[in-house]
Amino acid sequence: MKKKALLILSGCLLMFSASCYYDELVAEELPDIPDGEEISFAQDIEPLFSQDGKDCTRCHDGSTDPDLRIGRAYNALVPDYVVAGDAAASEFFQKLPGRGHPFDVGFALSAQEIALIGAWIDRGAENN
Numbered sequence: 001m002k003k004k005a006l007l008i009l010s011g012c013l014l015m016f017s018a019s020c021y022y023d024e025l026v027a028e029e030l031p032d033i034p035d036g037e038e039i040s041f042a043q044d045i046e047p048l049f050s051q052d053g054k055d056c057t058r059c060h061d062g063s064t065d066p067d068l069r070i071g072r073a074y075n076a077l078v079p080d081y082v083v084a085g086d087a088a089a090s091e092f093f094q095k096l097p098g099r100g101h102p103f104d105v106g107f108a109l110s111a112q113e114i115a116l117i118g119a120w121i122d123r124g125a126e127n128n
């Protein structure tokens, strides 16, 4: 009986440490965006939503929230999906394809693109 409990306990410990390791890996995958690198919503962020082969606006075209079309995306995102200054608390950042989109859309944003969106939000999510 004791042996069984020990086995279960060590199994749980193993699973727990494996999940920590996984979290770390995911966090490490996002590259740092240097403080000096300017991020413009219009030039750097909004175009990410209508890239060839990775087109969010195929679905997020006004029929599915948030509306990610050029000229509409900012008002659709802030403040409903984005907490200015806090990417971790922003639903948008958590649900990007490549992170936690409600379902697989057949493509993902790259780690660099996700990091850029995160940095834009953390720096105040300005409409610049």
Ligand code: HEC
Pocket (backbone or CB within 6 Å): 048, 049, 054, 055, 056, 057, 058, 059, 060, 064, 065, 066, 081, 091, 092, 093, 095, 096, 097, 101, 102, 105, 109
């Ligand atoms: C194939 C269609 C499709 C594509 C492509 C797509 N989405 Fe979505 N997305 C949806 C649908 C449908 C929902 C709503 C799912 C639901 O309500 O459960 C959704 C939900 C979301 C949500 C969460 C919204 C909420 O209210 O919870 C975010 C954020 C999002 N999408 C961002 C994106 C971004 C960014 C891209 C492109 C990089 C993208 N999506 C590409 C169809 C798509």
